[in-house]
Each structure stands twice: as C-alpha cells, then as structure tokens.
Amino acid sequence: MPTLDRSKFKYNAKVFEKTCLYCDTVYFANRSTAKYCSSTCKGYANQAKNLNEAAPWNEEDRTIDALLSQVAYLKGQLQHYVNENDELKRIIEQIKKP
Template sequence: MPKLDRSEFKYNAKVFEKNCLWCGTLYFASRSTAKYCSSTCRGYANQAKHSEEAIPYDETDKMISALLSENAYLKGQLNRYILENEELKRQLGEQYKQRNES
C-alpha cells in the first residue's frame, strides 16, 4: 500500500517524494532508490519487462486503486480522531465531576 501522507513516518525520518514509474501515483518513500508505489506496480512492471507487450494499468484501474488507497488512509485518520475525541470527552467528564464534588 503506498504511503500517501508524510505523517505516516517518524518526524525526523528522511522521506522522499516520488512518482511511481508504472501508474504515476505520487507517494512517499523511505528509500531514495524506490521506483514503484507498491508491490503490485512492481509486479506489473516486471511482467511487462519480460513480455513482448508492455501494457500498463488502464486509467480507470489507476484511479480506482489510488482512490481506494486514499480512502483507506482517510478511514484510519477518521478512526484515530474519533478515539482521541472520545478520550477527551472522558477526561472532560472526569474534570467536571471533580469540580462539582468539591
């Protein structure tokens, strides 16, 4: 799964912004020599190299793949924010009870 956001790495990690040679997706890599956004693209490129016809992803497949990746990332971010919000609500509720008891 390509990493579409810089925040998935440690704050002091060396990160390289790359374009996939197969599908053209913009992604972040931890290696300067990375060429492909995922093992899927690497596999397709390898198959194309060994076959007579090099046929890349259909544009629709590229868009669907990129959207699914972004959707998964955003779903994870949303779940994280929901958990943080619930924790803050719990903490505020405890503080409110302590103030009312004293």
C-alpha cells in the first residue's frame, strides 16, 4: 500500500513526495526513481501499456483486484481535487486581503 503519511518514516530519512503515474495518488517514497504508489498500480499500468487500454479490467469482470484498483484510482482523483481546492482557497484568501 502507498505510504500517504510522512510520519511513517524516520525523522532523518530522505523521503520524496511523488505522484503515482497510474492513479495520481500523492504518496511518499524512499527512492527518487519511484513511479507508482504500489505494486498493484505498477502491474495495472504495465497491463494497460501492453493492451493499449485505458483501464486493464472489463466492466463485466468485477474482480476484487479490479475494484481495489478502481478505489485506489478514485482516491488519487479525490486527493488531486482536494489539493486543487486548497490551492484555490489560498488564492481567494490572498485576493480578499488588501
């Protein structure tokens, strides 16, 4: 599972804030070259690349893994929108302050 909290690492550890290339989840990695938040996303991204599909699952075949992958993708999208919302709030606060 992706490490979503910086406090899970030692206080002096080098930690990199990354965004998963598959599900857009913001996570913390201990390697600068990390691309995916989990092995699940890595596997699904590889499948999608090999099959030239946007999503590696069929709508009729709803396995637990496919549903978990969809949940991870939606969490990433939600995190992206929360970050955008926070940024917009900061911009509005700056505009309101004369």
